[in-house]
Amino acid sequence: MYLDSDNRRPSLTPTLALRVAMVSGVALVAFALIFFRLWYLQVLSGDKYEAEAKQNQVRKLIVRAPRGEIVDRQGRVLVDNRVGLAIKVSPKGLPSDEGDRSKLYGRLARLLDMKPGKVRKDVERQLDAVQYSTATVKADASRPIVQYVLENKDDFPGVEVERVFLRSYPHRAVGAHLFGTVGELNKEQRKDQRYRGVALGDRVGQSGIESQYDRFLRGKNGGNRVQVDALGTLRRGLGVTPPQQGRQLRLSVDLDVQRAGQKALGGAKGAFVAMNVKNGEVLGLGSSPSFDPNLFAKVIRKRDLDRVYSKENGEPILNRAIQGGYPTGSTFKLITATAALEGGLITPDTVQYDGGSLKVGDVVFKNAGNVVNGPVALRKALSVSSDVYFYRLGQEANGSGKGLLIQDWAKRLGLGRRTGIDLPGESKGLIPSPKYRNDGFAAFRRCVERKDPTPQEISFGECGFLDRPWSVGDNVNLSVGQGDLQADPLQLAVAYAAIANGGRIVRPRLGQRIEDAGGRPLQELEAPPARKLKVKEEHRQAILEGLRSAASEPGGTSEPVFAGFKIPVAGKTGTAEKGAGRADQSWYVALAPYPSPKYVVAVTFEAGGFGAETAAPAARGILSELFGVSGGGPAPRGTAPD
Amino acid sequence: MHASPYGTSVKGFREGHGPRFIRIDALLLLAVLALVACSLYTIGTATRGDIDGSPYYFVIRQAAYCGVGFVLMLLISRMDYSRLREWRVGLYGAMIAGILLVYALGSVTRGSKRAIELPFFQLQTSELGKVLLILTLSAFVVDRIRQLGDRETTSRIVLMALIPAMLVIGQPDLGSGLVYISIVVATLFVAGTKWTHFAALGALGVTAIVVVLVAAPAVGVEVLKDYQKDRLTAFVNPAENPAEEGYQQTQSLVAIGAGGKTGRGEEATQTKLDFLPEHHTDFIFSVVGEEFGFMGAALVLSLFALLIWRCLRILTMSKNLYGTLIAGGIVAMLMHQIFVNVGMTIGIMPITGVTLPLMSYGGSSVIVTFLAIGLLQSIHAQARETALAKGRDLAI
Structure with a gap:
C-alpha cells in the first residue's frame, strides 16, 4: 500500500451514515418527482398530448x-x-440567404x-x-x-x-x-x-x-x-x-335590356331602371359612367382604383340607380297628384286656371318656359305638365291638416326610404319637411354663431346650405319635385309601379333562383309580400290617363318622342333645376303597355336638360328592347319644357 | 446474488503480491449494460431517417464509443484507484489545461466552444474534467481531513472546484459547470464538512445568483448570455413563446405525453418528423417517452435507480476515505445529470444542455461515464479484496 491513511479503512461513522441516508433521501425524492410527473404526462394527459402531436404534423x-x-x-x-x-x-424553394x-x-x-x-x-x-x-x-x-x-427556372428559385x-x-x-x-x-x-x-x-x-x-x-x-x-x-x-x-x-335581368339601357345612357352621368310593375322583377338596372369589374378580379392597381373612384371621371363606382339622390322635377307630380286626390284637395275633374305663374307670398313661381295653359284639370295638367296647377296643390297642402300631405304620400309611395332591392349600399334619399328645414336651420345658426364665418365661407357651405327656415315656398317647390328633394330612379320606378298595379309597393328583386351548375333549380328566391296602399280606382285611372296623354296627345310633353312607337306608353318627363350654372337633371318615367302596364322604365341624366330631350328618348330605346320592337333608328327627341 | 469467483472476477492488477481475484459489482455492471442496450435501441429508432443512405450511422458510432468505454472501465476496475491520489496535482493541472485547450483549439458549435476536433470524435474536455475533478478534489480533501473543521479547508476546496467550473461556464457550457458545483458540494458533504460551512456556502451561492441575474445586468454587465437566460426563464412558462425558447420544451412535453402508457412505436411522429430537437442527444429521454411510453420511461428510470443504489452502496463499503469521496462525487455527478436532463424533458427543470449518462449519443459523455463506473468497480473490487484479506465477507 502506498499511503498510510489508505490502510485505515473507515468504518461507517455515524456522520457518514447520516449523510449517505440524506443523499439517498434526495435521490428518492428526485425519482419520485420524475415518476409522478411522468404519470401525469403520459397516463393522465396522454390523449391531450397525442392530439397535439397529431395536429403538429398535419397541414x-x-x-x-x-x-x-x-x-x-x-x-x-x-x-x-x-x-x-x-x-x-x-x-421551401426560397433561397435562405x-x-x-x-x-x-x-x-x-x-x-x-x-x-x-x-x-x-x-x-x-x-x-x-x-x-x-x-x-x-x-x-x-x-x-x-x-x-x-x-x-429560366434556375434564375427563379x-x-x-x-x-x-x-x-x-x-x-x-x-x-x-x-x-x-x-x-x-x-x-x-x-x-x-x-x-x-x-x-x-x-x-x-x-x-x-x-x-x-x-x-x-x-x-x-x-x-x-x-x-x-x-x-x-x-x-x-x-x-x-x-x-x-x-x-x-x-x-331576373335580361341581358339585352341591360345592354340597351347601358347603350341609351351612352357614358353620360345617369342611370336607368327597367322593372316589372307587378312583381318587382328588375330586368335592367344600370349606372353611367361604368367601369370594368374585371379590374377587381385580381389585385387591382392603384391607378385603376383611383380612376374608378375619381370625381373628375364622374365617379364610375357610384351606382346612380340606387345611390343617386336627385330632385326629380315634374316626375314627382304623380305623387303630388295622388296626395291631392286622396287627401281630398281636388277631384280628377277640379279645374284650376293656369295663368303661367303663381305668386306665393313675395315669390312668383312660374311655369317652365313661361307657358300659359289656361284652365286645366288633372289629366291635362299632367299631360302638358302645368306647374302652376301643382304649385297651388303644394300651397294648399302646406296649409291643410298637419301640412304634411305630400310628404306622407311620398313616403307611402316609397320615397325617402330604401326600396329593399337585393343590392347593398342603397341610399334612402330625402323628402323635405318643415322639421328637416327648421332643424337644419337651427344648426346653421348655431354654427354661424360659433364660427363667425365670412359671407364667402357661408356661400361655400361652411355651415351647410339650410340658411332659412321652412316656408310655404318649400312645399310649392316640392309639389313639382324641385328643391331639397332627393330620390333615385329605382324609388321613382317603385312609386310609378304602385299607381300602375293598383297600389302595391313592390320590393324590387334581382335574384330569381339558386341553381346547380347545370341550371337545375335548387331554391327559388321568393319576393317578400308587397306593401298594399289604398288608392281609389278612379284616382289611379285619372293619373294614368294623364300620363298616357302626355306621351300620346298633341301638346303632351313626350308626345314627339313616342310618336309612331308601336307600344302604347304612358309617361312623365321631369326637369330638375340644380342651381345657377349647373345643367338641369333630366328625367323620364314610362309605363307600358297602356292601359294595363307591365313594365316601368325610369331614366335620368345628371346634366340632360329637358326630360323630353334626353331621358325620354333613352327610355324609348329601353322600351323597344323590352317589347322586342324596332325603335326605328334613333328615337326622336322632344323639346317640350315641363 | 453472489457472484461466482471465476465468472465475473478479473485477475489481480498488481502481480507482485501474487495471484488474487478482485470482484466487480455484477448488479452495477448489469445496470450499465442494460442502459447501453436501451440507448443503442432508442438511438437506432430515433435516427433511422436522419442521414440518407446510412440508417445506422449514429448507432454504430455509439456502439463503438460504448465498446471503448467498456474496455477502459474493465482496465480501471482492475487497478487500485488509490494510486491516483499520488497524481492529484498532475491530474488537476491536466484538467485545467484540457479546459483551457478548448478555448484555444475548440471548434465552435452553435455559438459555444466546447470540444476539440479529433480525427474520430470531438473531445469534450469539460466531460473528462468531471471525473478528474472528482479524483483531485477527493484527494485534496483526504490530505486535509484533519483540518476539515477549518473554514480555510472548505474555502480552499470550493475555490479549487470553482476555477474549472467558471472556466467551463465561460465556454459557455453552463450545464457542465453546474455539474462541477454539484460535485464539490457532494464531496464536502460526504467528507463531513460542518453544517455551518454549508450554510455560509449557501448564502454565498444565493448572493452570487442575485448578482449574476439581477444586480450585474442592472449596472450593465451581462454575465449570462441571452440564450442562457432565455432558456432559464422559458422553462417557467414554455407555452408563452412556443416558437422560440419554449419550443424545445413544448415539443418534448408533447412527445412524452403523446407516448401514453405503452408508446407510439412507429407512429412516433414527434421524433420521426424532427419536431423533437436534439432527439439523439439531450432529448433522448423524450424519444424513450414517445416511442415506448410510460413503460419504457419507467424501465429506464428503474435502471438509473439501480445504478444510483449500487453507487451509494459502494460508497459505504469503500476500503478508505478516498474511495468514499470518489464514490460520493460520482453519485453527485450521475444524480445531477439524470435529474436535470430528465427534468428538462418533462418540464420541471430549465434547459441547460446536460446529457443523460449512458443514454445520450456522444463519445465524450459515454466514455467519461464508463471511466466513472470503472472507478466505482475498482472501489468495489478493492473493498472486497480488503475484506477477504481480513477474513470477512461482505454481503453483496
Missing part, C-alpha cells in the same frame, strides 16, 4: 373553389370564371413591372400569415412571362406557376354596378359571422350581387391534407377533398 393546404356563375333570366352567362396563371413563391432572396425579388419585380420592395413585402406578409402555403406575387400573369419563368380561378365579367362595363366586384376577405369580414368558413386570402363579393348573394356564389374550398415535418417539408399526402364550385345564380 391543410387550401385548394380554392371557383365561385358560382351568374346568368340572366334566359340563362345567358353574365359572370363566370376563367383560369389564370399565377406567379407564386413557395417558402438574404442577399439571394433580394436578388430574386429584384428579378421578379423587373419581370412583372413592380417595385422590388412591394414584391418583398407582399411575399413576406403572405408567408407570415399562412405558413406552409405559397405566396402570390401576381395573380394573372401573361403567357410570355410565365414562359420566361419556366424556361422557389417560384412556381399555379392555375387559379379568376372572376370574369364577359360583358365588361355592362351591368358592372349590378354584378359588383370581388376582393380578398377584408378585416371586418373576417370577424363577420356571415363569412365563417371563408379562408384567409379567399376572394368574396365586395359589392353588388356578388356581395348580396355571396353565401350562394361562394364555393367550398377543397383541401389537400399533408404530413409535414418540423421544417415544413412535405412528407406525404393524407388525402384530398376536391373543391366545390359555388351555386349558380339566376337573375
Whole structure:
C-alpha cells in the first residue's frame, strides 16, 4: 500500500451514515418527482398530448373553389370564371440567404413591372400569415412571362406557376354596378359571422350581387391534407377533398335590356331602371359612367382604383340607380297628384286656371318656359305638365291638416326610404319637411354663431346650405319635385309601379333562383309580400290617363318622342333645376303597355336638360328592347319644357 | 446474488503480491449494460431517417464509443484507484489545461466552444474534467481531513472546484459547470464538512445568483448570455413563446405525453418528423417517452435507480476515505445529470444542455461515464479484496 491513511479503512461513522441516508433521501425524492410527473404526462394527459402531436404534423393546404356563375333570366352567362396563371413563391424553394432572396425579388419585380420592395413585402406578409402555403406575387400573369419563368427556372428559385380561378365579367362595363366586384376577405369580414368558413386570402363579393348573394356564389374550398415535418417539408399526402364550385345564380335581368339601357345612357352621368310593375322583377338596372369589374378580379392597381373612384371621371363606382339622390322635377307630380286626390284637395275633374305663374307670398313661381295653359284639370295638367296647377296643390297642402300631405304620400309611395332591392349600399334619399328645414336651420345658426364665418365661407357651405327656415315656398317647390328633394330612379320606378298595379309597393328583386351548375333549380328566391296602399280606382285611372296623354296627345310633353312607337306608353318627363350654372337633371318615367302596364322604365341624366330631350328618348330605346320592337333608328327627341 | 469467483472476477492488477481475484459489482455492471442496450435501441429508432443512405450511422458510432468505454472501465476496475491520489496535482493541472485547450483549439458549435476536433470524435474536455475533478478534489480533501473543521479547508476546496467550473461556464457550457458545483458540494458533504460551512456556502451561492441575474445586468454587465437566460426563464412558462425558447420544451412535453402508457412505436411522429430537437442527444429521454411510453420511461428510470443504489452502496463499503469521496462525487455527478436532463424533458427543470449518462449519443459523455463506473468497480473490487484479506465477507 502506498499511503498510510489508505490502510485505515473507515468504518461507517455515524456522520457518514447520516449523510449517505440524506443523499439517498434526495435521490428518492428526485425519482419520485420524475415518476409522478411522468404519470401525469403520459397516463393522465396522454390523449391531450397525442392530439397535439397529431395536429403538429398535419397541414391543410387550401385548394380554392371557383365561385358560382351568374346568368340572366334566359340563362345567358353574365359572370363566370376563367383560369389564370399565377406567379407564386413557395417558402421551401426560397433561397435562405438574404442577399439571394433580394436578388430574386429584384428579378421578379423587373419581370412583372413592380417595385422590388412591394414584391418583398407582399411575399413576406403572405408567408407570415399562412405558413406552409405559397405566396402570390401576381395573380394573372401573361403567357410570355410565365414562359420566361419556366424556361429560366434556375434564375427563379422557389417560384412556381399555379392555375387559379379568376372572376370574369364577359360583358365588361355592362351591368358592372349590378354584378359588383370581388376582393380578398377584408378585416371586418373576417370577424363577420356571415363569412365563417371563408379562408384567409379567399376572394368574396365586395359589392353588388356578388356581395348580396355571396353565401350562394361562394364555393367550398377543397383541401389537400399533408404530413409535414418540423421544417415544413412535405412528407406525404393524407388525402384530398376536391373543391366545390359555388351555386349558380339566376337573375331576373335580361341581358339585352341591360345592354340597351347601358347603350341609351351612352357614358353620360345617369342611370336607368327597367322593372316589372307587378312583381318587382328588375330586368335592367344600370349606372353611367361604368367601369370594368374585371379590374377587381385580381389585385387591382392603384391607378385603376383611383380612376374608378375619381370625381373628375364622374365617379364610375357610384351606382346612380340606387345611390343617386336627385330632385326629380315634374316626375314627382304623380305623387303630388295622388296626395291631392286622396287627401281630398281636388277631384280628377277640379279645374284650376293656369295663368303661367303663381305668386306665393313675395315669390312668383312660374311655369317652365313661361307657358300659359289656361284652365286645366288633372289629366291635362299632367299631360302638358302645368306647374302652376301643382304649385297651388303644394300651397294648399302646406296649409291643410298637419301640412304634411305630400310628404306622407311620398313616403307611402316609397320615397325617402330604401326600396329593399337585393343590392347593398342603397341610399334612402330625402323628402323635405318643415322639421328637416327648421332643424337644419337651427344648426346653421348655431354654427354661424360659433364660427363667425365670412359671407364667402357661408356661400361655400361652411355651415351647410339650410340658411332659412321652412316656408310655404318649400312645399310649392316640392309639389313639382324641385328643391331639397332627393330620390333615385329605382324609388321613382317603385312609386310609378304602385299607381300602375293598383297600389302595391313592390320590393324590387334581382335574384330569381339558386341553381346547380347545370341550371337545375335548387331554391327559388321568393319576393317578400308587397306593401298594399289604398288608392281609389278612379284616382289611379285619372293619373294614368294623364300620363298616357302626355306621351300620346298633341301638346303632351313626350308626345314627339313616342310618336309612331308601336307600344302604347304612358309617361312623365321631369326637369330638375340644380342651381345657377349647373345643367338641369333630366328625367323620364314610362309605363307600358297602356292601359294595363307591365313594365316601368325610369331614366335620368345628371346634366340632360329637358326630360323630353334626353331621358325620354333613352327610355324609348329601353322600351323597344323590352317589347322586342324596332325603335326605328334613333328615337326622336322632344323639346317640350315641363 | 453472489457472484461466482471465476465468472465475473478479473485477475489481480498488481502481480507482485501474487495471484488474487478482485470482484466487480455484477448488479452495477448489469445496470450499465442494460442502459447501453436501451440507448443503442432508442438511438437506432430515433435516427433511422436522419442521414440518407446510412440508417445506422449514429448507432454504430455509439456502439463503438460504448465498446471503448467498456474496455477502459474493465482496465480501471482492475487497478487500485488509490494510486491516483499520488497524481492529484498532475491530474488537476491536466484538467485545467484540457479546459483551457478548448478555448484555444475548440471548434465552435452553435455559438459555444466546447470540444476539440479529433480525427474520430470531438473531445469534450469539460466531460473528462468531471471525473478528474472528482479524483483531485477527493484527494485534496483526504490530505486535509484533519483540518476539515477549518473554514480555510472548505474555502480552499470550493475555490479549487470553482476555477474549472467558471472556466467551463465561460465556454459557455453552463450545464457542465453546474455539474462541477454539484460535485464539490457532494464531496464536502460526504467528507463531513460542518453544517455551518454549508450554510455560509449557501448564502454565498444565493448572493452570487442575485448578482449574476439581477444586480450585474442592472449596472450593465451581462454575465449570462441571452440564450442562457432565455432558456432559464422559458422553462417557467414554455407555452408563452412556443416558437422560440419554449419550443424545445413544448415539443418534448408533447412527445412524452403523446407516448401514453405503452408508446407510439412507429407512429412516433414527434421524433420521426424532427419536431423533437436534439432527439439523439439531450432529448433522448423524450424519444424513450414517445416511442415506448410510460413503460419504457419507467424501465429506464428503474435502471438509473439501480445504478444510483449500487453507487451509494459502494460508497459505504469503500476500503478508505478516498474511495468514499470518489464514490460520493460520482453519485453527485450521475444524480445531477439524470435529474436535470430528465427534468428538462418533462418540464420541471430549465434547459441547460446536460446529457443523460449512458443514454445520450456522444463519445465524450459515454466514455467519461464508463471511466466513472470503472472507478466505482475498482472501489468495489478493492473493498472486497480488503475484506477477504481480513477474513470477512461482505454481503453483496
